[in-house]
Amino acid sequence: MLEVRGITQQFGGVTALSDVSFAVRQGEVTGIIGPNGAGKTTLFNVVTGLYTPTAGTVLLDGRNVTRLPPEKLARRGMVRTFQNIELFAKMTVLENVMVGLHTKSTSGLLSCSLRMPWQRAEERRLRQGALQWLEFAGIAELANTEAGGLPFGKGRLLEIARAMALEPRLILMDEPAAGLNSRETMELARLIKRIQETGITVALVEHDMELVMDICDAIVVLNLGSKLAEGSPREIQENPEVIAAYLGEG
Numbered sequence: 001m002l003e004v005r006g007i008t009q010q011f012g013g014v015t016a017l018s019d020v021s022f023a024v025r026q027g028e029v030t031g032i033i034g035p036n037g038a039g040k041t042t043l044f045n046v047v048t049g050l051y052t053p054t055a056g057t058v059l060l061d062g063r064n065v066t067r068l069p070p071e072k073l074a075r076r077g078m079v080r081t082f083q084n085i086e087l088f089a090k091m092t093v094l095e096n097v098m099v100g101l102h103t104k105s106t107s108g109l110l111s112c113s114l115r116m117p118w119q120r121a122e123e124r125r126l127r128q129g130a131l132q133w134l135e136f137a138g139i140a141e142l143a144n145t146e147a148g149g150l151p152f153g154k155g156r157l158l159e160i161a162r163a164m165a166l167e168p169r170l171i172l173m174d175e176p177a178a179g180l181n182s183r184e185t186m187e188l189a190r191l192i193k194r195i196q197e198t199g200i201t202v203a204l205v206e207h208d209m210e211l212v213m214d215i216c217d218a219i220v221v222l223n224l225g226s227k228l229a230e231g232s233p234r235e236i237q238e239n240p241e242v243i244a245a246y247l248g249e250g
């Protein structure tokens, strides 16, 4: 579904990624891991159109999408979440998801916020749609809470709900478990499993090994800007080079 071919990314004299290639298969959960500074975030930013790579291509469904901006990628079915949760703090949980839906709706955000009569039905429909995604993420009871006041873990679930509302075929998550406690991480794992069950492909950059080993079908390991290994969780856990790279980190 997603293919990364020969990606190299240089920042001045620093080579953050060197000739990295791998594929994310449809329907799977793929984890991208690696010690600090391995190039994970850089790779994510290349794949999601935030960086233009020095060399290499990104293909979505076999079509070259390198350098496409995030909104165009979203239209082709690929959306992302951020490590630092980016929510509208003063809006309610429900409104945060509705903002995402507005970008897909026929009437614009401005006319809806002016509440033209003919837009009320549309607004009701969006509200219903947004609520369904909150239910999916297990946070429907928080619909009318101000997003800024949410516990961190719930904020992350909301961010994922908002991304899901765009009805992607592929969702990329940047360190979704960062800052979560173990109960929140379990909730997150269940949500990711549910997303996979609906047929959506998931790729995530993550530090939490337990989570990665638990939910991923395939894992790509980066080290010092290069791909060190890829395989099933079991193959990765038993790979001596991977073990050495992680031991070397401490």
Ligand SMILES: Nc1ncnc2c1ncn2[C@@H]1O[C@H](COP(=O)(O)OP(=O)(O)OP(=O)(O)O)[C@@H](O)[C@H]1O
Residues within 6 Å of the ligand: 011, 014, 015, 016, 034, 035, 036, 037, 038, 039, 040, 041, 042, 043
């Ligand atoms: N904008 C930039 N300018 C210069 N160097 C950068 C830039 N972004 C990343 N780097 C360098 O590229 C390398 C890879 O960084 P990156 O943040 O992608 O690694 P990472 O695997 O995500 O690390 P972490 O797990 O610590 O988040 C590092 O040496 C980093 O210093």
